[in-house]
Amino acid sequence: MLPPQRVADAEYAKWRVLADVTETWFGTFVHDPAHADRAAATQLLDARLPSTAELPPTVGDDEAAQSLLEQLDSLYRRHDLPHRVVAGHDTETAVRLDPLLRTNGYEREDYRALVPDSTVPPGDDTTLQFDTRRHGSDEARAVHESVGRDPAGIEYTAAIAGALDGREVVVSRGGEPIGAAGWYVHDGAEGEDPVARFTHVGVRPDAQGEGVGAELVRAVVDRCPLPDERIVVCATSEHVGFYESVGFARIASLWRFARLP
Known part of the structure; x- marks a missing residue:
């Protein structure tokens, strides 16, 4: 662990x-x-x-x-x-x-x-197409804007992931992007194993509730070059249940204090 x-x-x-x-x-x-x-x-x-x-x-x-x-x-x-x-x-x-x-x-x-603890079972939606690319594509940007993320924040995340050589998976249906999920790999200090960190998971509102998010998570785990036990997602309490439902297990806790204007 x-x-x-x-x-x-x-x-x-x-x-x-x-x-x-x-x-x-x-x-x-x-x-x-x-x-x-x-x-x-x-x-x-x-x-x-x-x-x-x-x-x-x-x-x-x-x-x-x-x-x-x-x-x-x-x-x-x-x-x-x-x-x-x-x-x-x-x-x-x-x-x-x-x-x-x-x-x-x-x-x-x-x-x-959380890290993957068991294999996420494949879905049966054969209409979904998955494409892996460098982080920051227009298709992924459109997905994140559709779920309410502000454009400046999307650009900031893309700049960070790009600097870390991040990758993202875009899922489409009928040629239209409906979801995106990404990761980057942190190599760590000398002698430490690299760790992959999810950057985001987003599904367009009109495609939510159809299992697309679970398929995206599985696609990231399948396509990430690291073993499952070194693929980490950090989630707030409201999203932990989703990751547990698709085969992830908690391994650590983090915290953040903020005083914002």
């Missing part, structure tokens, strides 16, 4: 690739000047507090958590940005940051990392 740190490294690769990187006492701060107005482009990644034997009894007593918040504010002020984002996977850090950051206007989002 992939260790949580390896999952986090693959997840955070998508933000490091276009960004200026500053190593801090509490994690890695990334800033992408070309996309500074996007919260994902500038954040403190892999945040971690020095471990302590006992949790502080009150919010104000955790000096390390307070220091992290102060450093985060300082880093964001450097770039004159109103939003604040901090992410990680260490459970103790999340527990200690939670009351302090919530008091300061942050909202928390937890998400799960």
Whole structure:
């Protein structure tokens, strides 16, 4: 099973690739000047507090958590940005940051990392055609716009995946694109096995509920060059059930705190 740190490294690769990187006492701060107005482009990644034997009894007593918040504010002020984002996977850090950051206007989002645990059974829809290509095609863009993703966000994701040599599968019916799913491969440090990370799964609204999403996920798993146990998808709680229904199993948890204007 992939260790949580390896999952986090693959997840955070998508933000490091276009960004200026500053190593801090509490994690890695990334800033992408070309996309500074996007919260994902500038954040403190892999945040971690020095471990302590006992949790502080009150919010104000955790000096390390307070220091992290102060450093985060300082880093964001450097770039004159109103939003604040901090992410990680260490459970103790999340527990200690939670009351302090919530008091300061942050909202928390937890998400799960999953890998294929069993073979997703093939569907019986012979009208579907699948095509694998480099990330950022017009067909995939049209699918993502149809599900409500904003154009700037689509372009940002395509730029990241392109820089990571990402691939995507576009599924069509009758010559019309109705779904798209992608991945990139993160090689990691020397001696570490590469990890593939899903970039997105999108199905046009008028084709949802027909099993197209499951077919897309199976196509990515089949076409990705890595073994199943190193193909990771990170999903919020509302989407975890879908991946479990198509044969994925949870292996790690990650979290994100954000204070957005």
